[in-house]
Amino acid sequence: MRIRSTTAGLVLPVFFILGILIASALGFWETESSKIPKTIEEGDFAGLADPADIRGSYTLADVSKAFDIPVETLAKAFGFSDAEDPAAVKVKDFEEVYGVTGDLEIGTDSMRLFTALYKGLPIETDSTTAIPQPAWNILKKEGASDTETLDKYSDRIVSLEDFKDATVSSDQQTDTEDERVIKGKTLFSELLDWGVTKEQISGVLGVPMGPSGMSVRDYCSEKEIEFSAVKDALQELVDKAE
C-alpha cells in the first residue's frame, strides 16, 4: 500500500474527528481541568491528590476518579445508593439533602474528610463537619486510617436517618423557636430582624443579599456559594448583633 500526501494529510484530521466523536459519545471528552483536585504540595504525601481541594461541583464520579474510590462506596457512605445515577450526584447536593442540624452538618467538607480518612491522607476540617454513619462503617472496615486517627472523629458520627428527620422536625418547630441560630431554613428577613445589616450579609456572601423571603441556604445554592462556608461568618454577625 502506497500512501500519498493527500491521504496522509487526511489521516490525522480524520483520526482526530473520529477520536473526539467517540470520546464525546463515551463522555470522555473533557477539556476542563477543574475536576481534578490539586496535589498536596509538601510532606510525606506530596504529589498525591489533595482531598481539601474537592469542590462542590465535583460529581461522585469525579471524586472516584481522582481518588480511586469506587462510586458505589461513595454513594453508600453518603446515602445515595438509591439515587437514579449515583455517579452524577454532585458533592454540593449533600448540603441540600442533609444540610445543617444543631452543631453538625453534612456537606462538601464531609466528603473531604471522608476521602482523606479513607485514603489515609492529612486533612483539616471544622469541628462541625459530620461523618454519616454508613461512611463511618466503611472507614472502619476498609479505610486506610488507623483506629487511633478515626477515633478522633468519633463525635462527628451522625445517622443519616436522624439527620433527615431532624431537619424535618426542626422545620416544624420554627414558630415556637426563638433561638438565634442560623439553619438551613433561616430566611434573610430573620437575619435582618436579628440586627444584621444588608451590607454585612452582602459582605459575607460576596454577592448582593437575596430576597428577604428566601432562605439563606436556597439562595446560596442558587448562587453556587457553599452554605457551610458562609454560615459561620453569618452566625458571628448574628451573635455580635445580639
Place this chain on the structure above:
Amino acid sequence: MKKKKTIRKWVQLVLFLLIAAISVNHTLVESGKGVTFFSTASLHAVCPFGGVVTIYHLLGLGTFVKKIHPSSVVLMIVVFSSAILLGPLFCGWICPFGTFQEWIGKIGKKLFKKKYNRFIPYKYDRYLRFLRYVVLAWVLYMTAVTGKLIFQDYDPYFTLFQFWTGEIAISGFITLGLVILLSLFVERPFCKYACPYGAVLGIFNLFRIIPLRRNETICINCKACDRVCPMNLPVSTSRIVRDHQCISCYECTDTDGVCPVENTLAFQSSRYKEAVK
C-alpha cells in the same frame, strides 16, 4: 521542483491558526468573553507535553498531574494510532511549533542559501539528535518528583501560545528566543534536539507499518532527497528509512516531493518488486 508539495503547508497553516485561536479564546473565556465551543479547551489539552506527561500518568507511574485533561489522553491515542501507521505525522503536519520553526527557517534559507541547515556535519549531528531523549528522560523524572507540569517553565511551545498571559516564566522566553535564533541556521532545531514528544513519536519510525522506501534499482542517485530533508537524513543511501528523526513530511518523495523518478521513493507498506535493470 514539481508536484503538489503544498497540501502539507496548508494543513500546517490551518492547524497553526486553529491552535492560536484556541489559545486566545481560552484567555478570553477566562475573562468572560470568547466562544463557548472551545471555551474550556485549554492549551494543555492540545499540547505535546501534555501528551508526554499523560503517557507517564497512564503507565500508572504517578498520581494526578495538575492540568492534564482527559482530552489529552484522547488526543494522545489519536496521535499514537497515526504514528503506528505513518510515524511522526504529528510533527510534520500538525505540531504548530514545528510549523513555526519552518517559517522562521524560511528567513534562514534566504540568508544562508545552500549553507542553511548544513552547519553541523551530519556524522556528529546524528549523535546530537539523541539529546531529545535526554530531555524526555528529564521531563519524566521531574514530573515524577514534583507531580507538576514542570516542563512548562521551559516550554517554548507553551510560551509562544501564551506569552500574553503573564503565566510564563522567564526561562520560557529564553528558550523561545533561543529556538527562534537557532531556526535561522538549522531547520527545526527544537524538534531535532529537544522535543520530548518528538522523541516519543520518533520511536514509531522503527516499526511503523508504512515506512519510507527507496527503490534502489531505478534510483538515479541525484541526492535531491538528501538535500531537501529538513532532518538531514541520508535518504539516498538507505533502502528503507527507519531513522527516529524522520517526520513524514513527504518533501523527499516521488509522489509529492522532489524525487524526479517515478515509483522510486514513497511511503509504502510493501517492498518494491525487483525490477529489471
